[in-house]
Amino acid sequence: MLKLHGNLPVLNSSTRDSYLVTVTTNANLPPVLKRNRALLLQPNQDPKGYKVILAKELEGKVFDADSDVFQVSDDYDYLIEGDIIRLDPSSGSFNSLYRRNSPHNTILLTEQCNHYCLMCSQPPKDVDDSWLLQEAFELISLIPTDTEALGFSGGEPTLYGDRLIDLLHHTKRSLPNTAIDILSNGRAFKELEFAKKYAAVEHPDMLIGIPIYSDDPVRHDYVVQSRGAFDDTIKGVLNLKKVKQKVEIRIVIHKQTIDRLVKTCEFIARNLLFVDHVALMGLEITGFTRPNLDVLWIDPYEYKDILSEAVAVLNGYGMNASVYNHQLCTVNPDVIGNYRKSISDWKNEYLDECISCTKSGDCGGLFSSAKMYKHSKYIKAFT
């Protein structure tokens, strides 16, 4: 697991407030560019004029008094030219916000949410964090235009209402060729007017991922811990399709959703056949999942036949379906056509058993959290 957030020793600070800055390895940039770059300092360099110096070796170095200087450890070796980070020179706080090499860049827009899902991986906090949205505007302007894909997540991004729509307009103008995916519970779109505003962005490649955890409204409401969620979300999906937006349905598989998984897929095929994608997702052992593990955990190996049947329903109806966050040794061969390596690179790991596995190249592996806390008992190398 990559260390995307941390605290760095501050060796020199010339400013007080936190800021976003693009990482560079080039010590000979023109002065106008130096002023807003963070140089990853190599041995035998003695650069002047950079906004930030990220230094590993300190011995014998004398730094420019105008630069903020932070000490980085081996944990940050993943940083490369073009990455965007947030630094706070007063506290040393470090956050990696955009990695040039990663296909999985996601921008957290808020930690507020009107759901309280049993298995939330990003437990909501009821504090004003709208600075995250402000920062997203700035971050989008810094991200290179050849970025292929970018995600927005929360919390619940639609809680911003029109300000989210503004961000999407800004994103389309700044990154016209970047595919956007947004995670939302979809409830805000039960208002057709809001769906229309969203559609008016006219983004050519924007997908919104919305969870439906059961065809039983009570069970869905229970999983997301909010009364009336099911009807609102279904209405939201209908409105989004009414205004011709791309919608993905996401189902996290766990003990509370597995019993009706096949029926839920039949419900989606009968009622929401027009959605663009259905993702059947393994559980991530982080956030609320850990305290709720007793009510949530079921070994994927034990539900593999149900998963096969659910996939067969979606395939049978010609829907576009994917299996995310599973290991090849825990699924039946009949779902391979729908199997995707889906776990974001920074939290994707393999077990010792996987080293000798002949299929590890095709396998999506595990969440770091699964390796740490809980994973299938049946993980076994193919030989």
Added chain:
Amino acid sequence: MSQFQAIEFYKTPQPSYRLLPFRFTTLDQDQYVLTNMAGEYLVSARDKLSDLLQHKLSNNDPTYIELRARHFLIDDNSSIAPELLSIKLRTRYDRLAEFTGLHIFVVTLRCEHSCPYCQVSRQSEDKLRYDMSSEIATGAIDLAFRSPSPNIKIEFQGGEPLLNFDLIKFIVLEAKKKNQQRGKNLAFVIATNLALVNDDILKFCRDHSILISTSLDGPKDLHNANRPRPGGNSYEKTVEGVNLVRQMLGRDQVSALMTTTEASLNRVKEIIDEYLAQDFNGIFLRPLSPYGFAIKTKSYRAYNAKRWLDFYKEGLEYIIELNRQNINFMEYYAATVLKKMLTSEDPGYVDLMSPSGIGIGAVVYNYDGSVYASDESRMLAEMGEEKFKLGKVLENSYEQIFTSPNLLDPLEESFAYSAPMCNDCAFEPYCGADPVFHYALYKDYVGRKPESEFCSRNMETFRFLIRKMEGDRFVRQLFTKWANS
């Protein structure tokens, strides 16, 4: 963790549910089948159904959860069902607005076969009397292009249409010329026994993407007994023709239809095996229609609905077993019904449409310029009953033909949703009106359903398909695949 609520917290207290429109009927001794407006079904025990209707069913009951998820009821937990039902219902009837898509041109009544059950053929050399003229063909093309449907399929029938292939060529070229301005999806099919097919004909078919639909009744002896022709070699000619079509047009450019005669009834596996041997992906098991020579020669009365159903069920069981052995093979009648049971799409099969598909799904331009509401309508006319004649090409306008009382009356009177016994039948969403069939047998567009073989045959077919998929996960998956094919 105390900050999370248990599932009971999200359930509203009893009793609070309201029933949505649905119908039910017996499936077998203990079970009932319930269908909602969009055709989704649920199998339930009798006592649960009774509790449901008396508003006594607990929302803790697993049946309750199924009923709510499939839109048989709404309650304080969820009332989104009417919105979803209406979308599905609109989808189902979506095609109606398109109006007539299939235009059948009977280019000649002449045929070199003399099948005893055939409704419409003449052994004659008299081309003037039994062939369609190019004037009538031109008029019929004009009528076909008046249809608002974006998809126009022209099907050539007979007699044996290849006996008048020059007119087929004329019609194809004229229609394509006309379509340059219209820009519709234009498709052509020739329904032929293939005995007269040759390279020149197939070259033309290839150049104009014309599909071939032929007849194959089963193994050689059965086929040749059903379909006499000079030389007694109908089977050989058909098989030869099928192979030639595949070579020249492509493997999937030819399909086959079979007719079930009394001699077929004990041989369903052999018939299916013949289709397998000829490399077809499926078969359409269909009974004789009560028209033309079929009635005259008593072929139609040779077997009743019960014997037909035994034949059909044995065939379908066999096809399911083939699929279990990984042999992909489909039964098209089942697939048509299953599309109605498991999806919101209408398969557009004329016999199973309500409102009926006559005239508005398909229309027939006969060799002599008479326009009929369906293929069966012109067969009825051959027996002297012109009840479904809509008018004549070159004599009547498009408006006169398609608002003829001979079309509008049977459409309106036979609409199953309001027909006696159909209106409260649980299988109405899967069934059709078929006014021509009922008129042929009962001189009435609706008929009395307890006496209707159409009704008894289809009711049992629906029950059989539901029983098959309820008990067997493999069949359910197979049927889902067929429904979406």
